[in-house]
Amino acid sequence: MENDSVDKATLLTELEHTRKRTRALITSLPEASLEVPYHPGVNPPLWEMGHAAFFYEVFVFNLLDGTPSYNPAMDDLWDSFHVDHRDRWRRDLFPGRDETLAYFDTIYERMAERIATTPLSDRDLYLYRYAIFHQNMHIESLIWCRQTVGYPAPPGVTGERSAPGEGVAGDAVVPAGRWLIGMPGESAAFATGDFAFDNEKPRFEVELPSFAISRVPVSNREFQAFVEDDGYRRTEFWSFGGRKWLQTETDVALVHGCREPVLTVPKHPLYWRWHDEQWQERVFDRWQPLNPDAPVTHVSYWEAEAWCAWAGRRLPTEHEWEVAALGNRPGEPFRRFPWGDEGPTPEHADMDGRAMAQQPVWDYPAGDSAFGCRQMIGGVWEWTSSQFFPYDGFRIDMYPFMSTLQFGDHKVTRGGSCATSSSLIRGTYRQAYLPLRNDVYTGFRSCALPAT
Structure with missing residues (x-):
């Protein structure tokens, strides 16, 4: 590839920027805040961090190099297809913040070394970008997690x-x-x-x-x-699917003690x-x-x-x-x-x-x-x-x-x-x-x- 050095410099910059943003979203929270109340739309912050590092392992090191995982015993727990969403909230299954950060930083350092020292093929470039972009998706979900549970605004x-x-x-x-x-x-x-x-x-x-x-x-x-x-409340504006959604929202409110009639919540x-x-x-x-x-x-x-x-x-x-x-x-x-x-x-x-x-x-x-x-x-x-x-x-x-x-x-x-x-x-x-x-x-x- 003609622009190998330019592409590598760009990748390394993107990788480091992504690492810093993810780290800041985790380390800016006090330890007690990592115990996020269960919510079906968000994942616990530490699981998000571990999952992102695991993705680099699977789609770069395992796929390109055939190297074993950092901790094979944790692979199923970081894999979103092997651990049920509710089980991601079980702190007894997962390491704490310091251990997760150590795993995360180790994988990022290995990634940076591989990018810097290995010839950059089209396939490598695509997979590097894929893994970095995947991590940026989880940066967004870490931000909306804070909004969902009412935590302080993230850094930046x-x-x-x-x-x-x-x-x-x-x-x-x-x-x-x-x-x-x-x-x-x-x-x-x-x-x-x-x-x-x-x-x-x-x-x-x-x-x-x-x-x-x-x-x-x-x-x-x-x-x-x-x-x-x-x-x-004006049902003429709501489709069948919309009315079902309103009913579901009402059912959720009733579970939490609201006794208002249907189609008043939200x-x-x-x-x-x-x-x-x-x-x-x-x-x-x-x-x-x-x-x-x-x-x-x-x-x-x-x-x-x-x-x-x-x-x-x-x-x-x-x-x-x-x-x-x-x-x-x-x-x-x-x-x-x-x-x-x-x-x-x-x-x-x-x-x-x-x-x-x-x-x-x-x-x-x-x-x-x-x-x-x-x-x-x-x-x-x-x-x-x-x-x-x-x-x-x-x-x-x-x-x-x-x-x-x-x-x-x-x-x-x-x-x-x-x-x-x-x-x-x-x-x-x-x-x-x-x-x-x-x-x-x-x-x-x-x-x-x-x-x-």
Whole structure:
């Protein structure tokens, strides 16, 4: 590979940055805070750290070198397919913080040594990136774990408004045409040195009619109007799946002692409350006045769908979302980001756990797409109406369960969130969540209904 030294330097920088961020998310918590109460949507922080180190062992050292594990007796416990989710919370099964940190640091040091001293083949480069990106996914889940259980904000969160913009509203109109979706197949990705997960490949063309999509995500102010119009109780706005979700949320509340009638719980997004004559939002361990101009966050697919029905709008399909974000046409230079091919910076997007989706939806003007859509990268993962299915010609990647376990019953979200690592994202990236999920940093934007 011609740029072997450059690629190695980049990999080593990414590896060390990832190690430091993960370590900080663990060591900044007091010992007592590592005893996270069981929650089905998050993993214990120490298990997250051990699992990430184990992933490097399996997909680099075991696969490429055939070397044995650091501690073979622990392999099943760090493997998400061998240890039940509830069992990850059993501290008697797992080592403590010091021992887990020692394991984690040892594996990272071995990784750095291997990258520095071993010839860099295409396969090695792909697996290194895969393992580093996998770890960055767990950095995001460590951040939303803190939000879920109400722990202090992680290191790096600032209250600064880093990229102010002027207010924008309304829809961007995307013309009818033929567009490119996705990333090249495996051989092309190796040839260009680019990276994509299996669910982003192979690239294909799609014909779309013209559509109008909101220039900015739905704000807290806009969603508050739905809440105050009794939107959660008005069943005409909720699909069958949405009504089932409301019923489930009510059942959960009844278990915890609430005796209100069906369809009164919830009445608002997950981390909102009405207190002292104002709407407030919990951001990590602090309740603060709801920022009306920030994007609505922590809403399920069903809530996004119901808001659209109330507003006389609809959710975009994932193809519409990608076209509005990237606007890639056959025969033209390919853009990986709304603004071009340069990776995200703090001027482009709210990412890397800095602003935590607390800035107005019209900030980050440098991140605008060619159609004038703002904050399509960062801020909140945006729900689309699309089910998560493979593209035609899909091939399972190095890690066979990256996508296959989610196909069929998950919805596609796009764009990354405030907690997503900027090294991980691009406009073709597809994330999949069950439609009931509201504990992750999910929001949405909407499309105009077709003219009749």
